[in-house]
Amino acid sequence: MSVDVYGRFFAYGKRYLWPTFLLALLFNLGYGASTGFVPLVIRYLFDEILPGSDRTRLYAAPAVILGVITLRAVCQYLGAYLTESVSQSITADLRSDLAAKVMELPQAYIDRHPSSGLISRVLSDVNLVKTGIVDGYSSIFKDTLTLVALVMVAFYQDWLLALIAFILFPVAILPILRSSKKVRRHSSQGQSSLARLASYLQESLVGSRVVKIFGMEAYELRRFQEENQSVLRSALRTTRAKLANQPLMELLGAVGFSAVLLYGGEAVMAGTRTTGSFFAFLTSLYLCYAPFKGLAKANATLQQGVSAATDLFAILDTSPDPVEAERPRVLERFSQGLLAEGVRFGYGEELVIRDLDLAVPRGSTVALVGASGGGKSTIIDLFCRFYDPSAGRLTIDGIDLRQLSLRSLRALISVVDQNTFLFNDTVASNIAYGHPEASPEEIVAAAQAANAHRFIDRLPQGYDTLIGENGTLLSGGQRQRIAIARALIKNAPILFLDEATSALDSASEQVVQEALDRLMSNRTTLVVAHRLSTVVNADRICVIEAGQVVESGTHGELLARDGRYASLFSTQFSNTDTVVPV
Numbered sequence: 001m002s003v004d005v006y007g008r009f010f011a012y013g014k015r016y017l018w019p020t021f022l023l024a025l026l027f028n029l030g031y032g033a034s035t036g037f038v039p040l041v042i043r044y045l046f047d048e049i050l051p052g053s054d055r056t057r058l059y060a061a062p063a064v065i066l067g068v069i070t071l072r073a074v075c076q077y078l079g080a081y082l083t084e085s086v087s088q089s090i091t092a093d094l095r096s097d098l099a100a101k102v103m104e105l106p107q108a109y110i111d112r113h114p115s116s117g118l119i120s121r122v123l124s125d126v127n128l129v130k131t132g133i134v135d136g137y138s139s140i141f142k143d144t145l146t147l148v149a150l151v152m153v154a155f156y157q158d159w160l161l162a163l164i165a166f167i168l169f170p171v172a173i174l175p176i177l178r179s180s181k182k183v184r185r186h187s188s189q190g191q192s193s194l195a196r197l198a199s200y201l202q203e204s205l206v207g208s209r210v211v212k213i214f215g216m217e218a219y220e221l222r223r224f225q226e227e228n229q230s231v232l233r234s235a236l237r238t239t240r241a242k243l244a245n246q247p248l249m250e251l252l253g254a255v256g257f258s259a260v261l262l263y264g265g266e267a268v269m270a271g272t273r274t275t276g277s278f279f280a281f282l283t284s285l286y287l288c289y290a291p292f293k294g295l296a297k298a299n300a301t302l303q304q305g306v307s308a309a310t311d312l313f314a315i316l317d318t319s320p321d322p323v324e325a326e327r328p329r330v331l332e333r334f335s336q337g338l339l340a341e342g343v344r345f346g347y348g349e350e351l352v353i354r355d356l357d358l359a360v361p362r363g364s365t366v367a368l369v370g371a372s373g374g375g376k377s378t379i380i381d382l383f384c385r386f387y388d389p390s391a392g393r394l395t396i397d398g399i400d401l402r403q404l405s406l407r408s409l410r411a412l413i414s415v416v417d418q419n420t421f422l423f424n425d426t427v428a429s430n431i432a433y434g435h436p437e438a439s440p441e442e443i444v445a446a447a448q449a450a451n452a453h454r455f456i457d458r459l460p461q462g463y464d465t466l467i468g469e470n471g472t473l474l475s476g477g478q479r480q481r482i483a484i485a486r487a488l489i490k491n492a493p494i495l496f497l498d499e500a501t502s503a504l505d506s507a508s509e510q511v512v513q514e515a516l517d518r519l520m521s522n523r524t525t526l527v528v529a530h531r532l533s534t535v536v537n538a539d540r541i542c543v544i545e546a547g548q549v550v551e552s553g554t555h556g557e558l559l560a561r562d563g564r565y566a567s568l569f570s571t572q573f574s575n576t577d578t579v580v581p582v
């Protein structure tokens, strides 16, 4: 699996290969080579310059060293900057792709994953990928190049001593691989806990009123702290797994160094090696230490990145649902109507919609009524193509929704429901959402038709007032009127109303109902209502039970039939005689 992750990462990096990455490689190579040059200078100093009392070359040596160190510093700066620029660019690309994916995530996926958890995963996983894979990769490149240069210099200087020094190092490979797996596992657990933590925090904020009124602050805090402990445990386990190889590395280094010291020291005493070459060799060994440790550390960081990338690629690989047709059709003008024929659908195993047949002719108003959980909102979601049916078909003007381009389908539809989402933006932007070309006059006209203009005018900055997250600074009725104004601006021929007035008191309901009446005129409307008072004038009322139409007709016909609708109606109006027509 991780091979695939590396491969996919390479695909991301490919576009920065030339010139940025290759230049970075070149500078890192320069850095490695200039580091390897240092022991050679030392050896030359001890073996050639000092024994021959050569002052000219002695005075030249610092100039050479200064030159090499300057070159090394320049290479280090440019190498690090270019590598970082590649890594930041890859991270930005990954974030963009994730954002694009989020726009097309299947509704069913969004239903099952808490949004805050998803956000946390996207942001913190991308960060881990950045520090893990990208930095890990670059550190591996840089350290490997430096190490290769130094090992080559060491072998060039004295192959036997080099063999003694490095022979034990392959021993470290197995524990490194083993700890890699652990790092990945614990890091992945930590990220899942972090996502849950974000979701708890978001729920405490969004549901703060419920939390407070039920006195559940301590419970929420405890829930948070338990998960927080779990994040901490995973972080410490990851750190332990990351650090596990350090002592082994130190030990191997010390054993290699001691062996070299013994063997080399003996050789110097016996006169078979010069002090200069031995000292230079020890310097090479010493210089190897930092990149070698860096490599072991980079591997652990890399594993964290691999684990985070595996999760992110899983999100990126979520197949789109519904799928756009291969050659999607575009419906320019809606002229006949909506139809559901033998439609079946379930969110899981269980069917929520069973063999549904429903017709909404153009220009008519059809109301869906019935007990809670019967599937009324699901029918609207199916017509919006948030989900596809498992059997049967839904059509617009006789065209199966699956053949229509999603954009063309949704351009024909406006939805107003109790939970219409408002953005933390100005009133005007919310009304013109999706239609940035709308003029201020059009926005005001829509607000007037939606009975919203007067309250908007009284807001501190009028149409420029920021309305808070999901319009929290507005009342329920005000939010709905903004949603109606938004639908008026969209001016789509098909309108879905889902319980649009059920959360309001009767005064607000009347104001919203008036606005809805204006919105509904000359449109084809499918309305879901619990309050039967709002649907008595509908052209057709369908009673939905267990995902089927069990009764349908006009208000008068259904009352005369004295069936389900009549009994629903008499239950609702036994205590009141208010009937507001649609």
Ligand SMILES: Nc1ncnc2c1ncn2[C@@H]1O[C@H](COP(=O)(O)OP(=O)(O)OP(=O)(O)O)[C@@H](O)[C@H]1O
Binding pocket: 111, 347, 348, 352, 370, 371, 372, 373, 374, 375, 376, 377, 378, 379
């Ligand atoms: N996103 C979802 N995932 C899984 N099950 C769902 C989802 N939405 C609705 N359901 C289930 O599908 C069934 C029908 O729900 P739906 O909201 O369509 O009913 P409804 O008739 O509109 O109810 P109400 O009048 O209370 O709004 C219910 O049993 C509900 O639990």
